[in-house]
Amino acid sequence: MALDTKSYALPVARSIEDLRDAVAGWVMKGETVALVPTMGALHAGHLSLVDLARDKADHVVVSIFVNPTQFAPHEDLDAYPRQEAADADALNGKASLIFAPTAQEMYPEGFSTTVSVFGVSEPLEGSFRPTHFAGVATIVSKLLLAALPDIAIFGEKDWQQLMVIRRMVRDLNIPVEILGGPIMREADGLAMSSRNVYLTPEERKIAGELNVILRETARKAAGGTPVSQAVKEGGERILAAGFDTLDYLEIRHAASLAPFEDDRAHGDARILVAAKIGNTRLIDNMPI
The missing domain is CATH 3.30.1300.10 (Pantoate-beta-alanine ligase, C-terminal domain)
Structure with missing residues (x-):
């Protein structure tokens, strides 16, 4: 396999192997890497995280993956907006690489591991979406281990998610610095989403x-x-x-x-x- 360099102006890795190869090339040159995990449908809030990542590292990888394991059966997985081409246009000139795997790539047949973070994940969102943070922790751990970036950046709008990820990274000794990006708001103060x-x-x-x-x-x-x-x-x-x-x-x-x-x-x-x-x-x- 190889990077997709034909679909968009920005190269796209579709497999973990290709992502790791690209990151390894940068690391061999002594260059630093930041990861910005997203589910796509990018708006100014996402792009502010990418801009922050650019200030912190030599290269920015933006993952675009609508993660099925963080959606409950009654939630909007199928309706969640998907616009990869528009996202790629928005990232052109800002990121070095897009990581856009399939569900099969991230969850191959027989996948049977879940990462659960107790305590901080249980109140608030955890009370109303009891399976949500296990899905988040599982996919984020996989993304961090796939890319092995120096830093990863998450928006503060999902504050509880940020706290769950920080606890997980600390508890599992994953060598990645987790940073939070400020909430971006519309003119009337509504948090961008x-x-x-x-x-x-x-x-x-x-x-x-x-x-x-x-x-x-x-x-x-x-x-x-x-x-x-x-x-x-x-x-x-x-x-x-x-x-x-x-x-x-x-x-x-x-x-x-x-x-x-x-x-x-x-x-x-x-x-x-x-x-x-x-x-x-x-x-x-x-x-x-």
């Missing part, structure tokens, strides 16, 4: 209120309002704004995601939310 395209114009207007309520709730907690009171009032505002359901609105210790036993936010704290409007589920977070 590939799922935002599903919002109707009316839903999109309502969605812009989520970050406003989140920020004001965080400000109350920082000012001494008990956490339970702040999140109760914030949750009521989210539903009153027009969201259909609120999965969670929580203020937690930033790294462990454990609750504050004294009902006061202190130290390194984070507010996290997941709410659904129409058929679209939105998540967001910010520091306290």
